[in-house]
Amino acid sequence: MVPERGRLDLLPAPRRSSRVESRVRHEPGRPPRAGVQASLDKINETAHQMSAISVKNVSKNFGETRALRAASLAANFGEIHAIVGENGSGKSTLAKIISGVVPADSGAVDVLGHTPSSPTEAIAIGLSTIFQEMMLAESLTIWENVFAGSDSFWKRSSSTTEKKRRTKEILERLADCPIDPDWPVSSVPLSVKQWIVISRALLQKPKVLVFDESSAALDLEATSRLHHEMLALKADGTAVIIVTHRIAELVKFADQATVLRDGETVGQIGRADMTEENLLRLMSAKTDHSAKSVAKDRVAFGGGTPALRASNIALSTNGQSFNFQLFPGQIVGIAGLDGAGQTEFVRILAGIDKAPQGTVTVWDDKGEEHPVADLASAEANRIAYVSGDRKKEGIFANLSILENFGLALYGRYANKAGFIDRKALSDVFQKEKERLSIKFARRSDKITTLSGGNQQKVLIARAFALNPRIIILNDPARGVDIGTKQDLYTHLRAFAAEGGAVIYLSTEIEEFFNFADRADVFFEGGLFASYDEDQIGEETILGAMFGQSEPVEMSEVLEQELPSETQLQAVAQ
Numbered sequence: 278m279v280p281e282r283g284r285l286d287l288l289p290a291p292r293r294s295s296r297v298e299s300r301v302r303h304e305p306g307r308p309p310r311a312g313v314q315a316s317l318d319k320i321n322e323t324a325h326q327m328s329a330i331s332v333k334n335v336s337k338n339f340g341e342t343r344a345l346r347a348a349s350l351a352a353n354f355g356e357i358h359a360i361v362g363e364n365g366s367g368k369s370t371l372a373k374i375i376s377g378v379v380p381a382d383s384g385a386v387d388v389l390g391h392t393p394s395s396p397t398e399a400i401a402i403g404l405s406t407i408f409q410e411m412m413l414a415e416s417l418t419i420w421e422n423v424f425a426g427s428d429s430f431w432k433r434s435s436s437t438t439e440k441k442r443r444t445k446e447i448l449e450r451l452a453d454c455p456i457d458p459d460w461p462v463s464s465v466p467l468s469v470k471q472w473i474v475i476s477r478a479l480l481q482k483p484k485v486l487v488f489d490e491s492s493a494a495l496d497l498e499a500t501s502r503l504h505h506e507m508l509a510l511k512a513d514g515t516a517v518i519i520v521t522h523r524i525a526e527l528v529k530f531a532d533q534a535t536v537l538r539d540g541e542t543v544g545q546i547g548r549a550d551m552t553e554e555n556l557l558r559l560m561s562a563k564t565d566h567s568a569k570s571v572a573k574d575r576v577a578f579g580g581g582t583p584a585l586r587a588s589n590i591a592l593s594t595n596g597q598s599f600n601f602q603l604f605p606g607q608i609v610g611i612a613g614l615d616g617a618g619q620t621e622f623v624r625i626l627a628g629i630d631k632a633p634q635g636t637v638t639v640w641d642d643k644g645e646e647h648p649v650a651d652l653a654s655a656e657a658n659r660i661a662y663v664s665g666d667r668k669k670e671g672i673f674a675n676l677s678i679l680e681n682f683g684l685a686l687y688g689r690y691a692n693k694a695g696f697i698d699r700k701a702l703s704d705v706f707q708k709e710k711e712r713l714s715i716k717f718a719r720r721s722d723k724i725t726t727l728s729g730g731n732q733q734k735v736l737i738a739r740a741f742a743l744n745p746r747i748i749i750l751n752d753p754a755r756g757v758d759i760g761t762k763q764d765l766y767t768h769l770r771a772f773a774a775e776g777g778a779v780i781y782l783s784t785e786i787e788e789f790f791n792f793a794d795r796a797d798v799f800f801e802g803g804l805f806a807s808y809d810e811d812q813i814g815e816e817t818i819l820g821a822m823f824g825q826s827e828p829v830e831m832s833e834v835l836e837q838e839l840p841s842e843t844q845l846q847a848v849a850q
């Protein structure tokens with residue numbers, strides 16, 4: 278029975294029987310269910326056991342778009358359960374149904390013994406969700422955001438001093454940097470915003486925690502902290518549901534994965550069968566999963582006229598200066614831990630921010646040089662920029678898909694009287710839509726009706742359509758599925774083969790493999806190391822990210838102690 282709104286305090290305690298708790302506690306590493314073959318039957322069979330979540334044959338339409346047609350999922354307490362699938366396969370919609378944000382059209386939804394009909398109700402029964410789009414009030418302080426809405430569902434509302442103390446404690450642990458709870462949210466970087474949203478959910482001490490692509494804004498080290506947090510929650514008996522495209526990461530620590538394809542659950546994979554290959558095979562009807570490899574000839578860069586040069590650049594007034602060069606046809610990967618200066622650097626190259634020191638110069642087709650000092654000069658010199666932080670820097674939520682695509686192009690497609698050649702704009706849109714396989718019902722629909730990954734594709738398409746000489750991408754593949762990523766690498770490689778130059782900042786080191794011609798690594802506010810194609814590897818890049826000239830193994834980064842039960846309880850108090 279769904280309770281009336283406003284009567285949540287009268288809700289019966291969620292059905293989390295001691296039988297379930299003891300089963301999880303005494304058998305934490307239950308043997309995984311067999312196989313990739315594990316099918317709907319098996320999922321339904323599992324759903325009959327006492328589980329944290331049981332979703333059976335759920336469907337959901339948004340107007341003409343069928344987001345889900347037969348989605349099922351069964352997740353237990355004390356397990357990390359991933360939901361995977363290509364962009365637009367229905368993962369977020371499933372997460373939203375489980376979280377009470379949208380109702381299912383048909384099918385059965387059982388979350389902790391209830392069918393939540395609103396996020397508030399979901400929280401009341403013990404489910405917290407961290408959504409893909411960060412819901413933050415930018416003008417409020419950090420602590421106000423962490424405790425937003427808390428007073429209505431915590432029995433004893435704590436004092437402001439106490440709230441600030443707890444905010445500082447949990448955020449400094451999670452974000453691993455000093456935090457003043459009184460800072461306005463607008464003043465902190467994207468990664469800290471992500472931690473604020475995560476803290477808010479953790480402080481609710483949920484029995485089920487849903488992460489919808491929540492590590493997308495976090496760098497490697499931070500993602501590892503998040504994984505440890507998830508493992509600690511699992512050890513505590515929480516059902517942790519994660520929606521993610523970071524397949525390589527999830528095979529390391531997820532217990533189960535439910536795979537969606539075109540709105541349908543096509544299988545559930547257990548720990549023993551959790552390999553990238555198995556997941557990809559189920560996710561996509563495509564048969565070739567061979568990879569990241571984009572065929573290309575080795576080219577030596579260095580001679581001739583560069584496409585872009587940054588000279589004596591420093592990222593702060595007293596910072597160490599450095600030089601940077603990019604040649605036509607070259608793809609340079611940019612890496613660094615969060616806050617190491619790489620984001621500031623690419624924004625300077627794109628003309629968005631000014632360098633505290635130094636100059637940026639580009640060369641045109643005729644070999645003539647031009648300074649890049651602001652957005653206008655960057656645009657005039659055909660530099661396109663794609664941001665991974667699409668909500669803040671990319672999309673206009675109130676505009677349609679086509680309008681979002683066409684915004685930067687209107688100047689190019691307008692005649693002298695100012696009328697836009699809609700046919701030409703429409704043709705180029707169609708071409709880019711096919712190039713990146715952007716999925717949507719109608720181009721006149723608002724961009725926010727697209728899945729997160731498809732929104733990102735619109736921004737990438739817009740950059741290609743600008744016919745740039747240089748494309749600067751700032752973590753563009755955030756939230757983009759693996760198939761699209763590979764298509765993106767192929768398109769960028771083709772762009773480079775025609776003389777274009779690419780700067781590709783990524784928080785995922787693997788993106789550079791078999792793709793970048795060079796990788797530049799930032800550390801503590803400056804360019805620390807530069808590696809040619811044949812030196813690019815996980816250990817070398819990772820080492821440089823930590824300021825070491827020696828390679829570092831991933832396991833050394835991930836080898837942190839799990840928080841103890843006492844530490845966790847202290848945080849949860």
Ligand SMILES: Nc1ncnc2c1ncn2[C@@H]1O[C@H](COP(=O)(O)OP(=O)(O)OP(=O)(O)O)[C@@H](O)[C@H]1O
Nearest residue numbers: 339344364365366367368369370726727728729730
């Ligand atoms: N509010 C909405 N209105 C219209 N269509 C929607 C809405 N929400 C989702 N859709 C559509 O439903 C489909 C599934 O979207 P969903 O966001 O669930 O996919 P996803 O698997 O999470 O994708 P991604 O990996 O890109 O985030 C998509 O085609 C999307 O455009």
